Amino acid sequence: MKTLQVETYRRARRAAWMMVMTLSALAAGCSRNSPDPNAEPAQVTRLRVQNQAFLDMTIYLYRGSQRMRLGVANGNSTTRFTIPSSMIFGATPLRFQADPIGSNRQSVSEEITVNPGDEVTLQIPPQ
Secondary structure (H helix, E strand, O other), X not given: OHHHXXXXXXXXXXXXXXXXXXXXXXXXXXXXXXXXXXXXXXXXXXXXXXXXOOOOEEEEEEEOOEEEEEEEEOOOEEEEEEEOHHHOOOOEEEEEEEEEOOOOOOEEOOOEEEOXXXXXXXXXXXX
């Protein structure tokens, strides 16, 4: 009889322990990380494309061999793109490609060093 009570007590204790661990895991998973109020705001790095050509251009960003599509720069207009902060690490060498929609003539800029917070201007001349 005493052995049955001890075994029942152990099972109840084990179940209570598992319940506490489960609730702790759930609470940790639902917690929010609030931003540090003393941290500096992330600097936004931008690309300004002055497309003087008639055709719309798809703009790509190159960091080394990695390529990322930034978006479309409409013809005869100026478009601004935000360069993702994941692509900028301190002074980062970048290149830009303008791929005309409806044509096979592509152009790639020379490499330029970009720092966080910079605004780079890419000028596409008329054809």
